[in-house]
Amino acid sequence: DGGITQSPKYLFRKEGQNVTLSCEQNLNHDAMYWYRQDPGQGLRLIYYSQIVNDFQKGDIAEGYSVSREKKESFPLTVTSAQKNPTAFYLCASTANRYGYTFGSGTRLTVV
Amino acid sequence: AQSVSQHNHHVILSEAASLELGCNYSYGGTVNLFWYVQYPGQHLQLLLKYFSGDPLVKGIKGFEAEFIKSKFSFNLRKPSVQWSDTAEYFCAAGGDSGGYQKVTFGTGTKLQVIP
Numbered sequence: 001d002g003g004i005t006q007s008p009k010y011l012f013r014k015e016g017q018n019v020t021l022s023c024e025q026n027l028n029h030d031a032m033y034w035y036r037q038d039p040g041q042g043l044r045l046i047y048y049s050q051i052v053n054d055f056q057k058g059d060i061a062e063g064y065s066v067s068r069e070k071k072e073s074f075p076l077t078v079t080s081a082q083k084n085p086t087a088f089y090l091c092a093s094t095a096n097r098y099g100y101t102f103g104s105g106t107r108l109t110v111v
Numbered sequence: 112a113q114s115v116s117q118h119n120h121h122v123i124l125s126e127a128a129s130l131e132l133g134c135n136y137s138y139g140g141t142v143n144l145f146w147y148v149q150y151p152g153q154h155l156q157l158l159l160k161y162f163s164g165d166p167l168v169k170g171i172k173g174f175e176a177e178f179i180k181s182k183f184s185f186n187l188r189k190p191s192v193q194w195s196d197t198a199e200y201f202c203a204a205g206g207d208s209g210g211y212q213k214v215t216f217g218t219g220t221k222l223q224v225i226p
Contacts (some may be wrong), residue, residue, distance in 0.1 A: 035216070040120065042201060042218035058213070090155065097143055097162070097205065097212050102155040 002027045006091050006103035012111050013078065013085065021076045021106045023091035030095060032074040036060060037088040037105070046089075049074055078108060086110050113138045115204050117217035124192050125225050132187040132220050134202035143212065144185040145203040146176055149219075155201070161185065172196070197224045 004025045013019045025032065031050045035043040035058075045058030049068040063082025068074055074093075078085045088107050092100040118133040136142060146158040159170025166178040176187045185202060201219045205212035 033213075040218060042115075042117075043216040045213060045215075048213060092155075099145055099157040099160055100147075100155075100214065104154050 004091055004093055004101055004103035006089075006106050008106060009104070011106055011108045013108060014111060016080045018077055018079050019108065021078070021089055021091075021108070023074045023076065023103060024072055025074075025091075025093045025101075025103075026072060027093060027095065027101060028071070029093035029101070030071070031093060032068070033092045033094075033100065034058070034064075034066065034074070034076045035090045035092065037090055043090065046076065113204060113206070113215045115202050115215050115217035117200075117202050117220050119220045120218070121221045121223070123223045123225065126194055127191050130187070130189040130192045130196070130222070132200055132202075132222070134185045134187065134217060135183050136185065136202075136204040137183065138204055138206065140206055143205045144176075144178060145205070145214065146170065146174070146185075146187050147201045147203060147216075148198050149201070150198045158187070158200070192222075192224050194224045194226045196222060198222060 007022045033048040034046040037043050044060050046064050047066040049055035065077045086109050090105045091103040094100050114137045116135045144161045147155050148158045149155045159168050161168045161178045169175045174189050178185050199219045199221045202217040203214045205214035
């Protein structure tokens with residue numbers, strides 16, 4: 001079945017550590033997105049990429065970094081510069097303007 | 112700047128009651144509108160979408176939404192809710208640039224349906 005796979009499902013980070021969240025899709029979609037979901041704040045866009053080797057900052061990019069070396073993969077690194085990283089992170093992709101396909105998410109907790 | 116407002120943060124209904132969730136958007140230009148649903152423990156999934164044409168759009172599971180351009184609104188409706196409709200609902204808006212779009216989401220409405 002085609003879809004988006006996010007891993008891990010749960011991730012714990014110590015203060016000062018960088019962690020990388022994985023997002024892989026086998027839908028042959030060109031565009032991929034990272035959103036952060038916090039209670040009462042909806043989904044906020046972190047980064048997005050419309051083609052390989054190119055990506056743009058979203059509304060809350062500070063403290064995050066991404067890469068897009070392959071069409072199928074769009075990993076997100078949460079750096080130590082992100083002051084409040086505890087959140088639910090969602091990856092999405094699309095081939096057109098008709099709506100996103102979402103992954104199941106990664107819940108990141110700072111310990 | 113593009114924005115989406117959802118007025119109801121938490122709605123509690125009894126089964127068979129009618130549902131209307133409010134959504135207003137702000138966008139300069141032609142806009143595409145969406146409602147997504149997140150059932151407990153499941154992926155976000157597309158409920159319905161509007162691009163052009165008939166302002167009343169029908170989605171999955173008996174949901175519909177009406178685009179009212181003059182009011183910048185895209186409210187979600189269902190005549191009779193079921194317990195299985197318990198979920199969080201997100202309104203979203205994206206520009207019609209013809210290519211891949213950046214979609215802005217509202218803050219979500221949690222719907223609880225009581226049997």
